[in-house]
Amino acid sequence: MELASILIIVGIMVIVLLMLAAVIARLYRKVGPNEALIVYGFGGTKVVKGSGKVIWPMIQQSRGLSLELMSFDVAPTQDLYTNQGVAVNVEAVAQIKVKSDPVSILTASEQFLSMEYQAMQGLIRLVMEGHLRGIVGQLTVESIVKEPEMVADRMRANVAEDMAKMGLEVVSFTIREVTDSNEYILNMGKPDVALVRRTADIAIAEAERDTAIRRAQAMREAKIAEAAAEQEKVLAESISQTAQAEAVRDLNLKQAEYERAVQEQRAQADKAYEIQASIQQQKIVAEQVRVEQVRKEGEVAVQEAEILRREKELIATVLRAAEVEKQRIETLAEAERQREVLRARGVAERTRLEGEAAAAVVRFTGQAEAEIIEAKGQSEAHAMQVKAAAFQEYNQAAILDKLLTQMPEMVRAIAEPLNRVDKITVVSTGGDGDGGTTGMNRITGDMTALVAQVPALLEALTGFKMDEMLKNVPGTQDSYKKSQTARKPSESTNQRVEAEPVAVPAEDEDVT
16 A cells, blocks of 8 residues: 555656646747847846747746848839939848847847837838938949949948947848939940940951951962962973973984985985986977967966056055055054964963973884884885886886876766766757767767777877887787778778768757
């Protein structure tokens, strides 16, 4: 029983202690680092910060005071006037807090402990705007705009005393915007902007000028290097083309020498033939010269008369105009000559340079060709010598052979006019009185008669009778006798045919 009583008493005491601890815990107020606890009542007013304290009910009372930073805009609704009389609107941002020392906390608690936050902020804003108005009235617009930090420092210095009386401090004050309704600030920056733009334009122009100068210098150096390279190239080409021209010159000299030797041999061979041919030709030419001389003398007389007439006519009509035209043509010709000389010099220089480039190839090719030409020329010369020796031994049979081989060409020349006739209209009266020599038969008969006269023409030109030459050719004597026997009747027939009259067409017949 005693043990049970003891346990009950102990349990009751534990419960009482726990209840006492719970009551004390409820009475204990803890204060964070961002606030202060103002305890007033029994024992006076005390400030508790960053710790805790038991607030005894009925004898003590406590209220918290925030020590956090307060940020609000300072923007007066009315314009502020500077010492220049310019109305400006200044908008700023201020950060204010209660000082951390107990005296300032007590001072702030005296003034703001029971006040609403909005009311406290409005009161502080009125104070700040009043000081801001006073500071702006002492400054110019330029200093406010260009030195906002100076305005903020003055603001903090002027407001500090009033804020200390309320237990507050200004942590920061920042000018956010300065405006005016007269565009004073906007126009104030234009001279500086223009100056900056002018400076920038000058800098850009100088940079472009320096760039252009350096670009021109670089281009000049590149052109100089390019010209030097081109000169070296032209010099090398000139040297090469000079060598080629020398090779071509040597080749041409050697070819000319070979050609001269060949021509000498060929001339010697041709000369022998020409001597024999000239002997026969001289007789023909002599007769022709006599006939031609008579004809020329008549023509000369006519031409001399015509020349005298034309001379007088030219002197009267053409000579004076011709002199003027001559002067103009001479002037144009001189200009053209100068141009052609310059062009020819350029072409010659270019040709010389091009020739030198191909000389090396032409030299070796030309040497081989020269050797071939030399061998060919020697062969041709030998052939011409053999031919000349053969001409020396020509007899009447060889001459007859030449005449007979040329006879087809003479017959072809005689018949050549018929090839140029487009159309032949034959008009014949018919009948047997013509002996069968009318129409186309008459044309063929006339051609046959012309061909039959070729041997007589050759005898008249050369002076050699063909029948005598045929008679002296060995192996043709028997054939010659037979042809003479057969020829006699035909000659009589031909004479009879030639004696027959030619048919004359009637007046109404057309011959074309």
